[in-house]
Amino acid sequence: MVDVPPLVVARALPDQVPENAPAHCPGTESDLAGKASACAGCANQDACQSAPKGPDPDLPLIRTRMASVRCKILVLSGKGGVGKSTFTAQLAWAFASDMHTQTGVMDIDVCGPSIPTILGLKDQYIHQSAAGWTPVYVADNLACMSIEFLLPHANAAVVWRGPKKNGLIKQFLKDVDWTGGMADELGADAPKPAVDYLLVDTPPGTSDEHLAVVGCLRESGIDGAVLITTPQEVSLQDVRKEISFCRKMQVPILGVVENMAGFVCPSCHARSDIFYPSTGGARALCEELGLVFLGSVPLDPRIARSCDVGESFVDAYPDSPASEAYTHIIAQIKRLVRKTDTA
Structure with a gap:
């Protein structure tokens, strides 16, 4: 087991229940945590009873x-x-192509971090200062x-x-200094934030990591959210659950x-369906659920190569149909985010 220092003691989020909690668990924030009748015999009883409340x-x-x-x-x-x-990496590179735009990528796929490799940051480590990490x-x-920047080696x-x-x-x-030391220069009353875009790359599913980041950012x-899927029905079934999660968590x-x-x-630009969209693909899903269909990105073998060597695929292969699709989708996301800012 990897133990990454320095790490604060985890504290449960509001309305969160421990793993393997019994039915009718009052939750870790309740005054009845560890004391209710449902808590009897639970392996977490002592921890819940002694955990801080409020x-x-x-x-x-x-x-x-x-x-x-x-x-x-x-x-x-x-x-x-x-x-x-x-996609997260391509979106980050696209935002950062404007040198006046400050972009951050937070990889919260704790068990399978891949963003450092895709961005060309293998064997890098973070530093700690008075301003934070x-x-x-x-x-x-x-x-x-x-x-990955905190692990003793890449295979840990x-x-x-x-x-x-x-x-x-x-x-x-709370501890990462995304401003790169700009916070003190800008001051508390700065009219423009130091970071324009923070992209959060999450693991698959709707579990601990998702609840944690949504709960912690609720006040901020x-x-x-941008949802990624492939055309076949087995993937669309799972993205429906992700849509339900987003709507439930607002x-x-x-x-x-x-x-x-x-x-x-790459040579003739002829297209073949690898994942057949038997139910109409993501476009049909968006029409059904009233969502924005941002676009489709075709497969290109050079995308995998770009990820392995840590380069921007759009910059390396601008004439690829996949690059054109990325560019179109990213432009839409920029417009949608601007509308959110002015709403």
Whole structure:
């Protein structure tokens, strides 16, 4: 088991129940935590009874830290292997192509961090200063934070339960200095936040990491979520659950991206469907549920190569149909985020 220092003691989020909790669990924030009849015989009884109650004291610290971030965007997927982290990296590079735009990427896939590799940040480590943890910089205006920067070696497994994952995500939100030292220069009354976009790359599903980041950012505000899927029905079934999660947690959905939508030959540009959209794909799903269909990105073998070597696919292969699709989708996301800012 990997133990990453320095790490604060995890504290449960409001209305959260421990893993393997019995039916009718009162929750860790309740005054009856560990004392109710439902708690009898629960393995978490002693921990819940002795845990601190009341509002989480970390939330004001997170709100203060996130005041330097203008837009916070979650990138979600219902299942793994749909290209979520790849899309997050492309979106980050696109935002950072404007040298006047400060962009941060937070990788909260605690057990399977891939963003550092995709951004070309292998074997990098973070530094700690009086302002907090300093993220690793891809460029002067593009920074990244991931648990991989804290691991003793690249093959180290993170074998953690939910509360410890929540603690790390909290620490990323309240202790990472995304401003790169600009906070003191800007001052508390600065008219423009130091960071324009913070992209949060999440693991598949709707579990601990998602609850943690949404709960911690509730007061700071989440500008929206981009959902990634592939065309086949087995993936769409899972993204429906992600949509349900967003609506239940009141997270605005910017739109849905259909990834791996057919294979495009790099030479002749002929297209073949690899994942057949038997139910109409993401477009039909968006029409059914009243969501914005952001577009489809075809498969291109060079995307995988770009991820392995840590380069921007759009910059390396601008004439690829996949690059054109990325560019169109990213432009839509920028417009939607601007509308959110002015709403």
